[in-house]
Amino acid sequence: MLQVRQVVKSFGRMNAVDGADFAVPQGSITGLIGPNGAGKTTLFNLIAGSLIPDSGTIVFDGQRIDGLTPDRVFHRGLARTFQIPRPFPKMTVLENAMLAPTRQAGEVFWSNWLRPGLVAAQEKANRDRAVEVLGFCGLGSKLSELAGNLSGGQQKLLELARVLMNEPRMILLDEPAAGVNPTLMETLVDKIVALNRRGITFLLIEHNMDLVMRICRPIVVMAQGKVIFEGEAEAVQRDARVLDAYLGDLPA
């Protein structure tokens, strides 16, 4: 589904991503773990088009996507969430979600003059779907709250809801669980798994090992910009390098 080949990105003298090379199999929930500062978020930015690689290629669904702008990448069916949530603070939660669907007729300004009926119909469907998705993400009671007034965890949930509005072919999740209440997270995990069963591929950065071990197949481990491990969950916990760099002696 997604191939990252020898990708390098440096900031000044430091190589944040240093020849990372791995693949995300179609239909998988691939976990991406690694110590803080390993380059995971930077890699997401490279895949999603927010940054342009210095070298290397990124292939999504058989086509190169490195160098495309984020909105183009999104239109190819690849969506992402942000590690530090980026809601549209002065818009309501409902409208944050309603914004997300692509190809809305009403986004072409003259359609609002020339084809008001079509726009209204789409908006109604869009609104109903937004209410459903938000309800699912535990934000059902916050529909008309300004997104900027949400608590930290709620903003993360909103971030997730926005990508779910589109059912893209692949979703990049950057630490979806950080700051989210564990009980709620469990429902979200169920949703991710359910979506995955319907064919959406996930690449997921997470430090919550319980979560990673439970749903991620395979797991990719990065350290200092490089991929140091690629394989199954069980093998990860036995890999000396991973233990040393990442897990410490904590894993249960």
Add this chain to the structure above:
Amino acid sequence: MIGIVSYLVFFASIVLILGIIALGLNLQWGYTGLFNAGIVGFYAVGAYAHAILTAAPRPELIGNFGLPWIVGVAGAMAATALAAWAVGWATIRLRGDYLAISTFGIAVSIQLVTLNWEALTGGSQGLSAIPRPLFGWFQTPFGFNLWFFGLLVAITATVYWGLERILRAPWGRVLKAIREDETAAEALGKSPRAFRLQAFVLGSTLMGLAGALYVSFIGFVSPFDFMPILTFQIWAMVIVGGSGNNRGALLGALVVWAIWSASGVAITKLVPPAHAAQGGAVQVILIGLLLLLALLLRPRGLIGEESVVSRHANDPDPLGKS
């Protein structure tokens, strides 16, 4: 009595023309977050385009084609749209203060062109033989003003309706999202550049329209109509009225312009003629104080921004608000 009515009609006409500019700015700033500090430049392009197209021919000048009013208005909007597109293409990626100072510079440049390119613009003398629509039909200036006021009401209403249509809809929602967080909007597949450019051109076109209306109302245009102070006045209107709200922009135009001119009346009545010069200073101080007071009492403007953009999102909540 008829005198006061006649003055009020005139006053209201100016308010509507300024109001159209304020609506254009509100589209750019209130909804899209584009800091256009070059309003007066686009206003000038519209005004001069209209004047050049419609004014009676004069041998020493290029232009002055004597075309019908409506052609002038359409031409003015087209010319402004083109200018805005070119300016937008070069500057739209700049943010905040940078965009402001660039557009400001463009406005200064445009004003200098109107001042220095005599063959086209008449230079500092301006262009004067600009026809007013159906002026000949009316016996009195009041009759003409009343008709033109009616025309302005119709145009403003159309503009308002057209804007509400596109803003309280998905298009407006994307604009607002881009204003709030460009990166996040881009990550959701919206192209900030394209939308910002659309809003910029559309808003500037309204400013050009206002320019055309202004010259065909006044019948004279010169570079001195386009000093930077006007840009500030329009900004004050949008801020005082409440940015992100079209009714606020129109109300702001009324309030700010009323302050600007009513303070003059007050001073003439209150200050003895011997101190007229100081009176002028007091008037401007008064304007400044009123502006400050408005901002201190209503920092978010008279009519605040609405939190819901799309009118469709407001339909009865299917889950009964839970």
Add this chain to the structure above:
Amino acid sequence: MPELSFLLAQVPQAVADGVLTGAIVALGAIGVSFGLQILRFANFAHSELLTWGAYLALVVVAFAGPGTPIGPLSFGWQLIAAMLLAALLTGGLAFAMDLVIFRRLRAKNANPLSMVFAGFGAALVMRNVVVLLWGPGTYFYTNELQIAVEVLPGVRMLPDQIFILGFTFAVVVLLHLYLRYSRTGMAMRAMAESPALALACGVKVENVVRWTWFLSGALAAMAGVFLGLSPQLHPEMGFNLLLSLFAAAILGGAGSLVGAVVGGLLVGLAENLPILVISPGYKAAMPFLLLMLVLFVRPQGLFGERS
């Protein structure tokens, strides 16, 4: 179109003019840059602080006289003393402005644009109070007329302007060190980014804000006095410089002190060099065209950082 050799012969003088007239712009632009960086809004009233600084110094000069000229300069130590006193007073004035207007707006969480337009309103008031107090006419610190000295063949400079350039340079270096290394300086920058977090660090944010206003006012007063020296004071003197100040601050990269100074000098050059070949009727647009050129290549300004 004049021929090339004739043009080239004019360049050195135009460069000198540009740098020297740019020095005052640079000094004034520091305050604007401060406003943009630390107070987080474009303060249109800044130019009026220049005017007030100049007039307050005038009051002192009216009592003490401009003094016997020091060396080749057109003024004596009295004027320098007057400038320092005016700097204190203008700092106080800026402080007062914050107290009655901007602090209240901050308390109401007003958006930055409201602050900008409050500044605009304050500018109207301040400018016209000058008219009421001192009248609309012009004043001079000194009636001396300096004759430029020929420092290089074909390049003439006024001693006053060289002094101003040196003074500006010294102020910038000091300020830079202060902001970079002093704890108050760091607190200022911290506050610029996040007042809430600065509060949580125990920074008395309101004090820092006031101190910033004071500094801005003091710097503006110095720029104003220099502006008044070249050669006159009138109520719109600061206002007429406003655009150059903003162009300079932004050209350099809003928030960068060194940038503001370089920006000021560039604005001076942009006003002086191009009109060798084009009509001076377009002079006012030149700094902006330069600015746009710079922003086209470096959208964050010369010394600004990409965000």
Add this chain to the structure above:
Amino acid sequence: MSAPLLSSRGVVAGYVPGLPIVHGVSAHVAAGEVVTIIGPNGAGKSTFLKALVGLVPTTDGTVLLRDRDVAGLPTSEIVAAGLGFVPQTGNVFTTLTIHENLTVGGHTVSRAALARGVERAYAMFPALAAKRNERARVLSGGQRQMLAIARALMTDPAVLLLDEPTAGLSPKVVGEVFADLRQLATSGVAVLMVEQNARAALRLSDRGYVLAEGRNRFEGQAADLLADRAVAEAFIGVRHGGAEGH
């Protein structure tokens, strides 16, 4: 255990006048104690912490810091009185360097104490030492979290409030941070934190509070909370006990 260093009683607080988010929350923490607050998203945990440091206005209730009522005081005074705070979001100055972040963190202490504090911070998080002259903007999410904690410690606070200190940290660093917090407590600091990583946090803590909808719901010894079926189901997540797999 000794008398509480920080205790709140019936704190009511909110962002908009007349719309309280926190409806009378009481909590306390003593020297040497680590106390964790857990609860669903939007429960008002962050708001409660912010109210304690005076960043959100309190409309009712008392906050005693070393027997002094600090409710309503300006934040700078509360911080000077010995409270350190790590916010949940926006917790570092991105435009300042790491070193400057620490310096601002120690704004209220003497120069000597500042130098000591900086050394201790770098010892605690070597990743930061390597980047001391870089702007905090370039830090990864986890690195920022480290910096934020280090910064809050600069004032040698008697009470340390942390809002989700381990969010975004790798398991190894989480372990280290928790160990450091325990160590701090042992040295006499009272630690009060909000955590969503509830299980791990409670394991480390002495006591815990559960907040929901702006009110105290449960409180008790950490071990008791962990063992409580109802608490676990509603707030900690039952399936998180271990890697159960599919």
Add this chain to the structure above:
Amino acid sequence: AAQQPSCPVKIGGVLPLTGSMGPITTKIAQAAQLAVEHINQGGGVKGCPVELILRDDQGQPTVGVDAAKYLVEVERVPAITGTVSSGVTGPIIASVTAPSKVVQISCCSTASAFTLDGRSQGYFFRTLPTSKTQAYATASEMARRGLKKTAIIYVNTDFGVDMTKFVKLALPKLGGDIVAEVPYNDNQPSYRAEVTKALAAKPESLLLVGFPKDAVTIVREWLSLGGSQKIALNNSMRVMDFVNGVGPKFLNESFGMDNAQVAGPTVDAFNKSFQEKYKTDSAGPGVHTQYDAVMVLGLAMNIAKDLSGPAIKDAVRQVHAAGGAQVGTGPEEFKKAVQLIKDGKPIKYFGATGPIEFDANGDVTGPALVWKIQNGEIVTDRVISIEDMQALFKKVEG
């Protein structure tokens, strides 16, 4: 007088009391007030006292238009005096006074278009001569003084552009040469660039066309950079503010031009009463012409059969009727004029700027005077009579 007007009779005034023109407008407004006072002491208009309602246009067209509209519609004034900037006067003529048939007399707006293109329908007059007169006179004086290589620095407004255009037309024919031509935009903090550019051609003299405030800066920079002290100036600079600003000792070789201000008893009388009333001398741009503008209105309103715009418009041309008895400035003279008018006799007004006779366009022409600075004072050097002026026009225009 057919019908009795309601008292007091109102005259509207629109002037830029604030803004960049504010400094020179103070005295202009005072001159207008002085004229009103003289009219009232001299019997008013048709037995009524006159009231001048003065509004500020801030130098902004929209503000000026609004003020004029207010005066015409709400205050119902039949005549307006104003304003200074052509950019404000133009829109007022086009949208307020001409359509409403209200007389407008300006002290200061020079743009030639106003009176030429027929838009004003004859309702617009001005009491200052067109720039042409001044320009030709300046050129001839420069030639007389043997100033050969001259640089022109001029303000980039209709006034400066017109002046330069006509000087350029005249000077070569009179034996001079223009080596540099530098426009400047007003209200800039520094004019080093313009001065440097003008100096580059190594001129032997300077012609400066502009307004005092900026001119002080320009002349000081000019002198500092080694420019010649032979400086020709336009009428606006005939103020002590300018002379003292530059420093009189640097202006010994300078001279200036002014319109039509023949040194006559009516001029002196005005200067004297201005000095008495305001404790400051009356020199300054627009001061004399503004006084005349209001006086002409006062006279014309007395002559007019009623106080309607059209009647006043026609009467304006009769204030300087062929074969009329001469009347001058001041209350006594006004009283005399009123009596003459009552008796149905023609009058011939000689104002603060000499004889005021409007041509078919509503413009005045007249003689010119050359002034210079002597012992720190502005003194008249010589007068160019109407006859000489006419000869000059012939020589230049052929």
